Amino acid sequence: MTSATHNPVWDLPIRIFHWCLLPGIGFMWWTGETGRMEWHSYCAYGLICLVVSRIVWGFIGSYHARFFHFLVGPKRIIQYIREPGEVTGHNPLGALSTIALLGLLLAQGLSGLFSVDDASFEGPLAYIADGDFIDTATEWHEVNWSLLQAFIALHLLAIAFYQFKRRQRLIQVMWFGSSETRQGAEPAKSSLLALVVLAAAAGCLWLAIAMAPEPPRWY
Numbered sequence: 001m002t003s004a005t006h007n008p009v010w011d012l013p014i015r016i017f018h019w020c021l022l023p024g025i026g027f028m029w030w031t032g033e034t035g036r037m038e039w040h041s042y043c044a045y046g047l048i049c050l051v052v053s054r055i056v057w058g059f060i061g062s063y064h065a066r067f068f069h070f071l072v073g074p075k076r077i078i079q080y081i082r083e084p085g086e087v088t089g090h091n092p093l094g095a096l097s098t099i100a101l102l103g104l105l106l107a108q109g110l111s112g113l114f115s116v117d118d119a120s121f122e123g124p125l126a127y128i129a130d131g132d133f134i135d136t137a138t139e140w141h142e143v144n145w146s147l148l149q150a151f152i153a154l155h156l157l158a159i160a161f162y163q164f165k166r167r168q169r170l171i172q173v174m175w176f177g178s179s180e181t182r183q184g185a186e187p188a189k190s191s192l193l194a195l196v197v198l199a200a201a202a203g204c205l206w207l208a209i210a211m212a213p214e215p216p217r218w219y
């Protein structure tokens, strides 16, 4: 009797990171639109730490998480568009989308730290910079959000296309972490290492916030 082989693709840290984004972004949207700024900022700190840790994991993480293994040059991208096949991990277009989404998520979080709203909330780093910078960051927070929404919509359409039209089981692989059909890579790196990276990111963010100057008093 033969049993299906499970080739490791997405390690646990990548999957936890990914599936936290869905409720996380939904919550940020709701709190941002309804002005629940305390909750908005706490959830944002969690997301910033997750995104920064994912970027670090892109250098030291498991095989398919590492940028050097999935980022390819224009030649390979064009070749993939001409002859698309099934790829273990991100395909060349998925790789571009990953970079765009990670970049936009980071920009959203960082611009938020310097943003102010029209009521009484200020991002914790707003008063490191001058008024012009705060205005630019606040504006960018809004523009970047529109870009992020567009890229998330594109991401969902692309996933639906590969999943249902091309019949590639991307969602199952992102959920279970392994593929029964594709060749796997080296074993996953320790999730404990990812936890250390996350704790370091949280420590740095906490230090930056704790050291930031207080907002000016208007009275």
Ligand code: HEM
Binding pocket: 014, 017, 018, 021, 022, 025, 026, 054, 065, 089, 090, 091, 094, 095, 098, 101, 102, 152, 155, 156, 159, 170, 171, 174
């Ligand atoms: C707020 C919503 C979402 C955001 C911001 C988001 C973001 C991302 C990011 C950044 C990656 C790259 C993962 C990495 O390498 O770290 C990714 C991959 C992926 N996402 Fe999402 N995602 C979202 C929602 C969803 C949903 C709802 C699904 C499906 C039901 C989904 C399915 C996938 C799959 C299957 C991959 C792997 C793609 C591949 O094989 O190349 N995502 N997503």
Ligand code: HEM
Binding pocket: 025, 028, 029, 032, 033, 037, 040, 041, 044, 045, 047, 048, 105, 108, 109, 110, 111, 112, 113, 114, 115, 116, 117, 118, 121, 122, 123, 124, 138, 141, 142, 145
């Ligand atoms: C990934 C992280 C973040 C996401 C997805 C996000 C998302 C959003 C959204 C959807 C809005 C409403 C935008 C609109 O009305 O057009 C908003 C507004 C706002 N966010 Fe964030 N945000 C993030 C991080 C942060 C952080 C870290 C802070 C500060 C601690 C922050 C502070 C603000 C402020 C002050 C506003 C109101 C700006 C205004 O009134 O124009 N955000 N954010």
